[in-house]
Amino acid sequence: MEKYDAIIIGAGMSGMAAAIRLAMFDKKVIVLERHYELGGLNSFYKRGKRNLDVGLHALTNFAPKKTPGKPLTKLLKQLRLPYETFKINEQKGSQIVFPDHTLNFNNEIEFFISEIEKEFPDQVEGFRQLLHKIENYNETALDNEYLPAKEVVRHFITNESLLEMIFCPLLIYGSAWENDMDFSQFVIMFKSIFLEGFCRSEGGVRTIISSLKERMDAVGAELQMKTGVKEIISKDNHVVGVLTEKDEEIHAPLILSCTGFPETLKLTGLEEKLPRTGAMSFTETILFLKEKPVDLGQDSSIIFYNNRPHYQYQKSESYYDHESAVLCFSNNFNTDDYDEGIARVTFIANYDQWKKLERKEYVAKKKDVLQDSIAILKNHLPKWDGQFEFKDVFSPTTITRYTSRFGGAVYGSPDKTRDGRTPIDGLVIMGTDQGFLGIIGSILSGISMANYHGLQS
Ligand SMILES: Cc1cc2nc3c(=O)[nH]c(=O)nc-3n(C[C@H](O)[C@H](O)[C@H](O)COP(=O)(O)OP(=O)(O)OC[C@H]3O[C@@H](n4cnc5c(N)ncnc54)[C@H](O)[C@@H]3O)c2cc1C
DSSP states (O other): OOBOSEEEEOOBHHHHHHHHHHHHTTOOEEEEOSSSSSBTTSOEEEETTEEEESSOSOBSOOOOTTOTTSHHHHHHHHTTOOGGGGOEEEBSOEEEEOSSOEEEEOSOHHHHHHHHHHHOGGGHHHHHHHHHHHHTOOTTOTTOOOOBHHHHHTTTOOOHHHHHHHHHHHHHTTOSSSSOOBHHHHHHHHIIIIIIOOEEETTTHHHHHHHHHHHHHHHTOEEESSOOEEEEEEETTEEEEEEETTSOEEEOSOEEEOSOHHHHHHHTTOOSSOOOOOOOEEEEEEEEESSOGGGGTOOOSEEEEEOSSSOOOSOOSSSEEEEEEEEEOTTOBSSOOOSSEEEEEEEEEOHHHHHHOOHHHHHHHHHHHHHHHHHHHHHHOTTOOSOOSEEEEEOHHHHHHHHOOGGGOTTOOSSOOTTOBOSSBTEEEOGGGGTOOHHHHHHHHHHHHHIIIIIOO
16 A cells, blocks of 8 residues: 555645645655546636636736745745746736726726726725725734624725625635625735736646646656545544545545545545535636627626626526626737637526536526527627637536536635644645635645645644
């Protein structure tokens, strides 16, 4: 039986980053991944000649080269990767579109403030004070208490429409809670979206995954694909190893898992008192168009669209909610590496409803998602005739099929474990359910959990 210093469950972004970090310091590490592709929630696939990203709309946390202490530059430094590795291009600009107001933003906070000044002049002073609080807040402190963010932000922003507009991108890009988020998470997301901003890797998520894989190989981290873990073995409340779905036992005194908090504890045999399964899942429509969005009248990178007076960030009552959406135009970043136009539409969805569908109904429901995506896109691509070259639609059950996440919960459980600890010694959670999500957040989580639990003697 093979013995390792650490076993990593899942080759998600955090799993790959943790493996690199541990192997860099001569730990004998193995990554076990159930799927046949790397990347987890943010992977890729090919259909004919086309390369598709599963998740990637944008990277958050843009930082120019040589900006010290920012999440992006920090993670590259920790993994010993040159800045150029991720081939980063900034966004052109994004929008938050509500029925009565539109706010534009880019990677310069002063531009966002000028937009707030135009739409909500009496709120600017409060917004600047909020900014001051955010800039001075240590959102990554492992002992921060959980605070509902809206309660805190209402001390600074007294206009509910503006408050909802500020929360909309932050919730849909990173909250496992419905309609609110923990204040530390709010600060993480605010900094990553409004203060640092959006960018995209030329070549999409493949560029990031292949750089991480190359680095794993270079430092000698082992990887076994198509090797799910079916059991985590422990003795006297300390992990001993895992049993794989191939009935192979692998032993290590440290196990870091990026499969999710409830999902990981279930592997230990714990059936009761599992952390809650998250409610937030999504449908995603990807359309390849003959023309580029800019030629169809749209130059925004991402549009956060909401058609209600209030933004409803909650599990959809029906299969999906088309009163709000995220529209992403992957061509609208500083370098456009696509031959065709691309438009992506994300709707909040309801996993339980999708799960009940028989095959025929499932196919029909995906057609409805496509039609509603086209209808919303037409409003934002004024010169588009609705024709497309290729389409793909995925649902909450697709997310579970490819990542084993309970409930298709993209942002994991609402019960996070900030320091990664679990009731079993030596078993650590990283990635989404440690509370750091998105591509940059998960990579950072993998690094910090490896440093904290694997490299401190
Ligand atoms: C539609 C969509 C759009 C997104 N858009 C963006 C975006 O634009 N920008 C952004 O930054 N982020 C985006 N994200 C979020 C981002 O993808 C995730 O937050 C991040 O990838 C999570 O990484 P992770 O390390 O926590 O783990 P995961 O990605 O969840 O990886 C877990 C891995 O564990 C494996 N696994 C599960 N169970 C087992 C088992 N028993 N044994 C072995 N392996 C197992 C899974 O197969 C998976 O590979 C998006 C996600 C989705 C789904």
